Amino acid sequence: MDVDSERETTLVRHASPRFFADPPHLVEDALAALRLGKHLLLRGPTGSGKTRFAEVLAERLRLEMESVNCSVDLDLEALLGHRTLGIADGQTVVEYVEGPVVRAMRLGRMLYVDELNVARPEVLPILHGALDHRRQLTNPLTAEVVTADPRFCVVAAINEGYAGTSPLNEALLNRFVVFDVHYVQGDALAQLIREGTALSSLPQIDRFVRFSADLVRASEVGELPAEAASIRALLDACDLATQMPPLRAVRYAVAGKLSDAREQDLVIELASSYFGGT
Structure with missing residues (x-):
C-alpha cells in the first residue's frame, strides 16, 4: 500500500469517533427519554458534537436515521416528499416520492432535524401532530393521514444566537425535552x-x-x-x-x-x- 492510500485509510477509520458526553450521564439520560416516547432537542454551539450524539443514540437504539438539514429554503416538499412523473403500463403517471419525515414515521426510524431554528417558522407546524400524543400528520401532498410506527422518534438540534436563527415558538418547543450539549x-x-x-x-x-x-x-x-x-x-x-x-x-x-x-x-x-x- 502506498503512503497516500495508507493515509486515506487512516482517515476513514477515524471518521466516526465515539461521542464523549459532558456530563457523562447525558447519553443514558437521552436514551431513557427516547425509550419513554419523548422527542429530544439538542441545544449547543456549533461543533459540539450534536450530530454525532444523535448518531450514537440511533446506533444504541438500533434505528435507521433519516436526516433533514434546515435552511431558509426548507419547504414542505423537503420534509414530506414530492410528486414526479413516472411510467406505469406504458402510460405517464404522477407518482409520489416520500420525504424523510413520512419515511421515518412509516418505517419507524429516527428523524434527525439539524438546525431546526434556521427553518422558516411557517414550515414547522406540519410537524406538531407527529411530535405530540397523536403521532400523526395529514400529508397535504396526498391527503393521507400518516400514523407513526411505535419506534418513530425525533431528535432535533439547534445552535442558539447564531446569524439566521430565530427562537422556536412555544408550541414547538414544548413538544421536546431539551438536552444541552457542551464542548x-x-x-x-x-x-x-x-x-x-x-x-x-x-x-x-x-x-x-x-x-x-x-x-x-x-x-x-x-x-x-x-x-x-x-x-x-x-x-x-x-x-x-x-x-x-x-x-x-x-x-x-x-x-x-x-x-x-x-x-x-x-x-x-x-x-x-x-x-x-x-
Whole structure:
C-alpha cells in the first residue's frame, strides 16, 4: 500500500469517533427519554458534537436515521416528499416520492432535524401532530393521514444566537425535552483526539487539549465567538498537525473560519503559547 492510500485509510477509520458526553450521564439520560416516547432537542454551539450524539443514540437504539438539514429554503416538499412523473403500463403517471419525515414515521426510524431554528417558522407546524400524543400528520401532498410506527422518534438540534436563527415558538418547543450539549474538555477531549484524528503524539495532544480550554474560556467571556471553540475545528487542526507545523494547522482549521481579523489574531496568539512560531 502506498503512503497516500495508507493515509486515506487512516482517515476513514477515524471518521466516526465515539461521542464523549459532558456530563457523562447525558447519553443514558437521552436514551431513557427516547425509550419513554419523548422527542429530544439538542441545544449547543456549533461543533459540539450534536450530530454525532444523535448518531450514537440511533446506533444504541438500533434505528435507521433519516436526516433533514434546515435552511431558509426548507419547504414542505423537503420534509414530506414530492410528486414526479413516472411510467406505469406504458402510460405517464404522477407518482409520489416520500420525504424523510413520512419515511421515518412509516418505517419507524429516527428523524434527525439539524438546525431546526434556521427553518422558516411557517414550515414547522406540519410537524406538531407527529411530535405530540397523536403521532400523526395529514400529508397535504396526498391527503393521507400518516400514523407513526411505535419506534418513530425525533431528535432535533439547534445552535442558539447564531446569524439566521430565530427562537422556536412555544408550541414547538414544548413538544421536546431539551438536552444541552457542551464542548468536551480535559481527559475526554484527549481521548476523542486519539480516537478521532490521526494525531498520536501524547505531548501534542495535551497541548491541543489545553489550547482548547483557552478557546472555550475566551468564548465564555466574549473575547471570541462560540464557533472559535468548535471541537470539530480542533479535530481538523489535530489531523493537519500530522502533516505540517501545528500553528499553521490552527491557522487553517480554527482561525481561518473567523471573519474578524482581531479574533483570528487572538486565536493565533493563544496557539503560539503552546506551539511556538511558524
